[in-house]
Amino acid sequence: MPRPHSSRTSGRKSSRPAVDYRTRQPASPYELEVLPGLEQVAETELAGVALARDIHGLRFWYPGDPERLTRLRAAVAVYRVHSWDVPRPRGLLGNQQLGELLSYLRGVVEYGGHRSFRISAAGKESAVMQRLAEEIQRGLELPHDPAEGELVLRLRPEENGPGWEVLARLTPRPLSARAWRECNMSGGLNATIAYAAHKLAGQRDEDRIFNPMCGSGTLLIERALMGPYDAMVGVDISESAVECTRTNLKAARKEIEVARIDALQTGLPPRSFDLVMADLPWGDAVGSHRSNAALYPAFLTEMHRLTSKRGRLCVITHEIKLLEGVLREQTAWDARELFQVYSGGHYPKAYLLQKR
Ligand SMILES: C[S@@+](CC[C@H](N)C(=O)[O-])C[C@H]1O[C@@H](n2cnc3c(N)ncnc32)[C@H](O)[C@@H]1O
Structure with a gap:
């Protein structure tokens, strides 16, 4: 059964999506980012997404068109998730892992049309993160913009495993930045x-x-x-x-x-x-x-x-x-x-x- 956290049974993770056995469609793991305090509201809204499976809090598997996820209104952002059995981020620079990472990110950019990227991680100034940024820039032909990059990449240790995971924001702007907001004012409500x-x-x-x-x-x-x-x-x-x-x-x-x-x-x-x-x-x-x-x-x-x-x-x-x-x-x-x-x-x- 697909789980939102990486399965430890097959060793290194494949970049191919798992198959949701109930729908027989390829499913990918996702995670919602939500303002602290609104988790329950977001979980209730997520429960209304017909094809969302194996929901654990704000993590879930989803085999459908990601467009449905971008219509969630309680979430600040939605991320696709991929994890690797590597003990530290340096492991992502290995040939195979880097190939998998780039192919995973290409899929996200193909969907979202992002024009730049940035890395959000503890130690993002480190030499390893800089190398990773260079490889991503070269591999995806996407400019690295550390301040405003549209494809936000969050790197962090897996919560329930020894590896690392990379979360890639599906949309160039947060979902909370509504398309209707042409005028903003000081004190405007999220x-x-x-x-x-x-x-x-x-x-x-x-x-x-x-x-x-x-x-x-x-x-x-x-x-x-x-x-x-x-x-x-x-x-x-x-x-x-x-x-x-x-x-x-x-x-x-x-x-x-x-x-x-x-x-x-x-x-x-x-x-x-x-x-x-x-x-x-x-x-x-x-x-x-x-x-x-x-x-x-x-x-x-x-x-x-x-x-x-x-x-x-x-x-x-x-x-x-x-x-x-x-x-x-x-x-x-x-x-x-x-x-x-x-x-x-x-x-x-x-x-x-x-x-x-
Ligand atoms: C916190 S802001 C509301 C922000 C709004 N929810 C948004 O998302 O932009 C409070 C608003 O109350 C308005 N306001 C203050 N006193 C008022 C009053 N007596 N009658 C009507 N509006 C008032 C202010 O002009 C201000 O726009």
Whole structure:
């Protein structure tokens, strides 16, 4: 049975893919890279990939078209994996191993169309890694760009074996760098976090959704791409943020109404929405701790007015102490934590609030 980690029975690994005995098709091992904290969401999404087999956490075998894997929305990146029975990276420079390595990487480049490569490994400045980079550059006729290389190669010791493995990123850009993101703004949410928040807050076709501080539109667009909803609108107090959202919506080919309005003074009737998704100012790139101290309680009160009887409010923030303090002092909402994630040097949390 194919396993995600290299089989130790045949000695040196072959670069040919193993055969998945259930589908009789050649299968390759893959691994997902995920923001720490979103592993469960990514594993659930992976479980929905019909042909993925022998799933162990974020490692799995897959015999199908890799294009399906590049559509995963909870993962930052997807890598193809190959392992060798060599005690240290120097072993990859042996004639046979190097031939296998180049043929494996050629397959990845053929798929992804990468125009350069880089190595990401402990000791990547060492003489052995430099030699490896030279051989790959020559063998694949692909420029080595240590800072921005599109084909990211991760070298590391096998987790459950004595050898080394090389992970090659399937796509030139991370999956989290969405094709729709033409406009970025400081404080923009990583799209995989937006996806996870929507999944865990509940995806319902009948939801009327409000995104009160839409920024560049990440939560709006990720939800629009996930499937049907009844209605969705976004607002932001900043004109440039609204423009940024509109640019991204156009790139995503999604028509969602957005406007420059203070989320606390929309003038909308009570119970207008079933789900409010909010990535509040975190007090560093956007807003300040001082202004947030006034904003957060007022926001919870106004969103309570705007949500339906069984409405949900999902809040994402890095101002954890502040939000948890405000939640302790109110009685209108029941709150539970959905996840905490590590992203861009921050540890934001997502909460789901339901009306009492
Ligand atoms: C953390 S950013 C949101 C980032 C967004 N999720 C993204 O991916 O780009 C917070 C946003 O809240 C907006 N904002 C702050 N106070 C607001 C208010 N009272 N009404 C509407 N928007 C507000 C800011 O202009 C900013 O765009």
